Amino acid sequence: xxxxxxxxxxxxxxxxxxxxxxxxxxxxxxxxxxxxxxxxxxxxxxxxxxxxxxxxxxxxxxxxxxxxxxxxxxxxxxxxxxxxxxxxxxxxxxxxxxxxxxxxxxxxxxxxxxxxxxxxxxxxxxxxxxxxxxxxxxxxxxxxxxxxxxxxxxxxxxxxxxxxxxxxxxxxxxxxxxxxxxxxxxxxxxxxxxxxxxxxxxxxxxxxxxxxxxxxxxxxxxxxxxxxxxxxxxxxxxxxxxxxxxxxxxxxxxxxxxxxxxxxxxxxxxxxxxxxxxxxxxxxxxxxxxxxxxxxxxxxxxxxxxxxxxxxxxxxxxxxxxxxxxxxxxxxxxx
Numbered sequence: 001x002x003x004x005x006x007x008x009x010x011x012x013x014x015x016x017x018x019x020x021x022x023x024x025x026x027x028x029x030x031x032x033x034x035x036x037x038x039x040x041x042x043x044x045x046x047x048x049x050x051x052x053x054x055x056x057x058x059x060x061x062x063x064x065x066x067x068x069x070x071x072x073x074x075x076x077x078x079x080x081x082x083x084x085x086x087x088x089x090x091x092x093x094x095x096x097x098x099x100x101x102x103x104x105x106x107x108x109x110x111x112x113x114x115x116x117x118x119x120x121x122x123x124x125x126x127x128x129x130x131x132x133x134x135x136x137x138x139x140x141x142x143x144x145x146x147x148x149x150x151x152x153x154x155x156x157x158x159x160x161x162x163x164x165x166x167x168x169x170x171x172x173x174x175x176x177x178x179x180x181x182x183x184x185x186x187x188x189x190x191x192x193x194x195x196x197x198x199x200x201x202x203x204x205x206x207x208x209x210x211x212x213x214x215x216x217x218x219x220x221x222x223x224x225x226x227x228x229x230x231x232x233x234x235x236x237x238x239x240x241x242x243x244x245x246x247x248x249x250x251x252x253x254x255x256x257x258x259x260x261x262x263x264x265x266x267x268x269x270x271x272x273x274x275x276x277x278x279x280x281x282x283x284x285x286x287x288x289x290x291x292x293x294x295x296x297x298x299x300x301x302x303x304x305x306x307x308x309x310x311x312x313x314x315x316x317x318x319x320x321x322x323x324x325x326x327x328x329x330x331x332x333x334x335x
Contacts, residue, residue, distance in 0.1 A: 031063055042072060044196040047079055047229040074098075078105055079198075081231025096126050103130050107137060109264065125158050132169045139305045141173035148173075164194040171203055175210055176302050183207060198227060202236065209239050214247050234263040238303060241273045245280055253277075268297035272307050279310065288314045 034053055041049035054073060057063045064070070070089070077085035078101055090102050099121050106114035111134075118134065121127040128147050135143035148170050155166055171186035187207060191200045201224055208217035221240055224230065241256035243249075257273065260266045275290030291307045291314075299307055 031057075031060060035063075035066075035068070038072060039068075042075065045079075045198055046196075047076060047227070050076055051229065074101065080229045096122060096124065100126050100130060104133075107133060111137070125155060126162060129158075129162060129165055129169065132166075132173075136169060136172060136176070137301050139176075139301050141176040141305070144169060144173040145177075160193055161197070164190045164197050165199070167193065168197070168199050168203055172206070172302075175203075175206060176305055180207070180211060183210075198224075198230070201227075205236070206239065209243060212246075214243065217243050218247070232259060232263060234260060234265060234269055235302065237263070238269045238273060242276055245273065245277045265298070265300060268294045268299040269303060271297065272299055272303055275307070276310065279314070284314050284317060288318075 034056055038050055038053035038057075041047075041053065050072065054069070054076065057069055074085065074090050076082070078090075085105065087102070087105065090098060090105065093099070093101075099117060103114050103117040103121070106117060114134070118127065118130050121130060132144040132147045135141070135147065148166055152163075155163055158166070167186045167190035171183045171190065174180075174182035174186060184207065187200065187203055190197065190203075194200070201220065205217060205220040205224060208214075208220055221243065224236070237256050237259045241253055241260065244253035244256060253273075257270055260269050260273070263269070271290045271294035275287045275294060277287075278284075278290060279287035288311060291311050294307055295304065295311070298304075
């Protein structure tokens with residue numbers, strides 16, 4: 001009798017444990033799955049899925065208080081350019097990764113604040129990345145390349161995302177300098193490290209524009225536009241406008257110029273686009289005038305570098321034309 005009771009107690013205990021496990025799975029299983037799902041989506045830059053997961057999590061009061069969830073909200077806001085980004089919360093983090101995030105937030109809109117964050121960062125490889133980005137933003141690709149010099153082995157301490165960013169920065173700097181071969185090699189290396197990084201797609205578009213591969217550039221721009229979470233970017237929209245000029249897409253050009261108009265440095269960028277358009281149509285004087293105006297309005301970064309290159313080419317062309325006219329005039333006098 002005693003043995004039967006003992007066995008019955010054991011069975012009851014086992015049943016209770018099983019029921020408890022089932023209850024725990026039922027209660028916490030969906031939340032655990034959602035967190036893991038969000039982590040996976042974030043690792044491949046599937047921002048739309050991450051946003052959906054965050055919306056689900058927001059309905060679960062305790063989940064949204066988890067540190068990883070709070071950080072992911074900042075990550076989404078940073079990548080989408082959302083005005084809802086809590087800058088004070090981001091600034092409250094004391095580690096280098098989040099200092100770098102804060103720097104990335106400020107760089108396109110407030111260089112002085114970005115510089116202040118940069119000054120506070122510790123001297124390590126992440127700070128070198130930040131310095132290189134500042135150099136690119138200031139239209140100094142040579143400085144950027146110098147900062148990021150060294151063998152890949154020297155940069156192995158960085159995370160995969162940070163190593164990817166280094167190669168992308170080097171590729172962009174090389175592209176600005178007209179070194180397309182280096183740009184292509186660095187871009188391929190970055191895409192091998194992290195094929196899902198959206199910056200790789202953007203740089204592929206830039207490369208196609210620089211190489212005059214208009215059909216490829218159009219296809220890449222469609223892929224970029226399909227990522228509807230992306231924030232509006234004056235550099236990208238300006239290059240889309242240039243692409244429209246090159247392929248004679250007047251509707252696309254009008255749309256891009258309308259978007260650019262309301263952005264930071266919009267007026268200067270529009271003058272740059274119209275200057276390139278004038279050059280394409282063979283009007284050197286008008287092109288020079290518009291590009292000069294764009295430069296005087298403080299056209300920054302890559303566009304500023306390209307505008308100056310175009311101006312230098314115009315000056316050389318005009319000098320050559322004058323020399324030719326002089327030769328022709330002298331020949332006419334002799335005859």
